[in-house]
Amino acid sequence: MKETTLPECGHWLGSERRHCRTADGVRRFVTGLRCPAHTPRALQGLPEIPPGPGWPARAWTTPTPDSVASVIDERAIASGKRRSNPNTYRAAQAAEAQRRAS
Ligand SMILES: [Zn+2]
Structure with a gap:
């Protein structure tokens, strides 16, 4: 069987009585798949934590001329x-x- 389900945001929009289902920029969190607007931190009104592994190595060094x-x-x-x-x-x-x- 072919897997056709695209990753989509699983945040429950209580007022609209439906799941968000946005597929753009969805990432996996402890709570499940979430779009950028519904990450755990976004829901708390906090800035996103920069992703760790997977960032370019130079992001961790301070370039000194x-x-x-x-x-x-x-x-x-x-x-x-x-x-x-x-x-x-x-x-x-x-x-x-x-x-x-x-
Ligand atoms: Zn969402």
Whole structure:
């Protein structure tokens, strides 16, 4: 037998005495399938929780421009807060001195 039932919102519209049955953007919730207007959070007047798994990986990272990252690194190394070898430490201190001079 072929499954022809499309996912549709199962929210009961009490005033209209029928189920919502909207098929657009329906997602599965603990309470069943719900359209965006009838998610558990929408019914409580709360903003939707962003979906977790399935989001692009970059959504979880804060992109730092390389230039900014290297400045942070240099300053941390120059201040001795960041472990590095003596050569890198001296180079970073020189870079800091140059930055202050300019
Ligand atoms: Zn609905």
